[in-house]
Amino acid sequence: MTSTLPSQQTAFTQEDWQGGYTSLREEVDYWISDADIEGQLPAALRGTLVRNGPGLLEVGGHPLQHPFDGDGMIAAFSFAGDGRVHFRNRYVRTEGYLAEQAAGRPLYRGVFGTNKPGGFFANAFDVRLKHIANTNVIYIGGKLLALWEAASPYKLDPDTLDTLGLDNLGGVLPEGAPFSAHPRLDPVSGNLVNFGIRTGLSTSLTMYELNPAGEVVKTHTHAVPGFAFVHDFALTPEYAIFFQNPVFLNPIPFLLGLRGPGECLKFMARQKTRILLVPRDGSAIRTLEMDPCFVFHHVNAFQEGQTVVIDSIAYEDFPSVEPGSNFREIDFNSVPVSQLWRFRLDLAQGTVQRELLTPRACEFPTVHPDYVGQPYRHLYIGAAHQPEGNAPLQAILKLDLETGEQQLWSAAPRGFMGEPVFVPFPDGQGEEDGWLLSLVYDAAHQRSDLVILDARDVAAGPVARLHLKHIIPYGLHGSFTEQVLGV
Numbered sequence: 001m002t003s004t005l006p007s008q009q010t011a012f013t014q015e016d017w018q019g020g021y022t023s024l025r026e027e028v029d030y031w032i033s034d035a036d037i038e039g040q041l042p043a044a045l046r047g048t049l050v051r052n053g054p055g056l057l058e059v060g061g062h063p064l065q066h067p068f069d070g071d072g073m074i075a076a077f078s079f080a081g082d083g084r085v086h087f088r089n090r091y092v093r094t095e096g097y098l099a100e101q102a103a104g105r106p107l108y109r110g111v112f113g114t115n116k117p118g119g120f121f122a123n124a125f126d127v128r129l130k131h132i133a134n135t136n137v138i139y140i141g142g143k144l145l146a147l148w149e150a151a152s153p154y155k156l157d158p159d160t161l162d163t164l165g166l167d168n169l170g171g172v173l174p175e176g177a178p179f180s181a182h183p184r185l186d187p188v189s190g191n192l193v194n195f196g197i198r199t200g201l202s203t204s205l206t207m208y209e210l211n212p213a214g215e216v217v218k219t220h221t222h223a224v225p226g227f228a229f230v231h232d233f234a235l236t237p238e239y240a241i242f243f244q245n246p247v248f249l250n251p252i253p254f255l256l257g258l259r260g261p262g263e264c265l266k267f268m269a270r271q272k273t274r275i276l277l278v279p280r281d282g283s284a285i286r287t288l289e290m291d292p293c294f295v296f297h298h299v300n301a302f303q304e305g306q307t308v309v310i311d312s313i314a315y316e317d318f319p320s321v322e323p324g325s326n327f328r329e330i331d332f333n334s335v336p337v338s339q340l341w342r343f344r345l346d347l348a349q350g351t352v353q354r355e356l357l358t359p360r361a362c363e364f365p366t367v368h369p370d371y372v373g374q375p376y377r378h379l380y381i382g383a384a385h386q387p388e389g390n391a392p393l394q395a396i397l398k399l400d401l402e403t404g405e406q407q408l409w410s411a412a413p414r415g416f417m418g419e420p421v422f423v424p425f426p427d428g429q430g431e432e433d434g435w436l437l438s439l440v441y442d443a444a445h446q447r448s449d450l451v452i453l454d455a456r457d458v459a460a461g462p463v464a465r466l467h468l469k470h471i472i473p474y475g476l477h478g479s480f481t482e483q484v485l486g487v
């Protein structure tokens with residue numbers, strides 16, 4: 001554990017990193033014992049952290065081609081407010097999960113290349129994709145929703161995590177309509193803002209705003225020229241902002257059963273990235289262009305007069321996995337690095353400037369929720385242990401955007417970091433007043449820990465560390481609700 005910026009050449013072993021991709025087959029339900037809580041659990045931390053991610057890395061003994069194809073598993077940490085923490089995990093019982101578990105073998109192909117056994121004839125022209133509900137989970141208006149960007153949400157029982165079925169947001173979503181996995185909560189209106197995208201040769205983008213009761217209060221749909229691979233967006237009081245990555249989809253290898261659609265994306269290095277500014281009042285989209293990059297996630301955005309500032313994690317190229325390769329054998333040095341950039345959009349001139357904020361490899365950003373869409377100073381993000389080059393996330397980086405000061409807490413060499421979630425102090429006043437909650441895979445003990453850091457002093461390391469009895473495979477996204485669910 002160190003707070004200085006480290007200089008070792010290699011901070012991890014491939015074997016240790018691979019251990020975090022171990023399926024958790026059991027569904028468990030237990031109070032975390034005092035003996036498994038290291039440090040001091042903050043007395044004021046009350047509510048539930050819910051997380052989603054692939055729980056199974058194989059189906060019936062057939063390994064997945066890519067972890068993003070794994071069935072969604074919800075993990076819930078309920079902080080009772082009396083010093084006790086309860087853990088529970090449940091699989092989202094999607095149609096595909098139930099069918100495959102009953103059959104004991106893969107019945108569907110995966111977006112990222114997982115094929116059914118049986119080779120060409122079993123896979124060619126089978127374009128059914130399994131809804132895996134594995135990307136995010138949110139609690140809104142008394143409903144717990146598991147999100148996956150290509151389809152409608154699955155509704156879960158907030159207490160037991162039992163799957164209740166597909167949810168159409170009170171009749172608003174047409175059957176099968178996509179509702180993305182990256183909603184953003186607007187602290188000004190209190191609305192949850194999200195989008196759904198259908199794409200092919202052209203694209204249809206629908207915006208949704210839900211009030212705190214979970215009722216859809218606004219939708220508008222826009223036509224966008226061309227193919228659009230869009231995972232996330234940034235929000236300001238005026239705009240929803242999308243980066244249309246310069247990728248082209250060649251569907252032929254997918255139709256022939258040779259690759260998943262996620263493997264048919266080709267980065268067009270000579271094309272521009274298009275920035276779509278979608279006015280939240282439903283009026284026409286404004287488009288700006290800039291030199292190409294690839295973005296999954298945005299940190300935050302805000303407006304200063306005629307300038308929109310967006311901070312995002314950008315890759316020089318699409319970080320594809322070679323078709324047919326085993327993701328566990330990935331050579332980190334051979335894939336593009338995800339780095340933090342600031343983009344300045346000049347709305348008067350129609351120009352874009354960009355600046356690299358740190359060369360360190362990083363992903364899974366978060367900020368204080370009251371500062372979403374607002375001028376802000378501090379961000380927190382999963383980061384590599386080493387200051388340069390590509391490597392797995394092993395640390396949490398805090399960046400002061402005003403002074404450039406960086407704070408780092410690293411779990412290297414044997415710890416591997418997930419997405420930090422910012423939870424404000426109940427009586428907090430300032431932007432740094434909160435905790436960061438993140439899962440760490442501890443290769444030394446073959447288990448996952450939930451670490452709790454004080455956001456004011458990230459370099460000090462966790463104030464508490466909760467040891468689980470098992471591994472939670474590397475996950476995707478999660479959220480926190482002040483409701484104490486399930487206990």
Ligand code: CO
Nearest residue numbers: 182231297477
């Ligand atoms: Co994401």
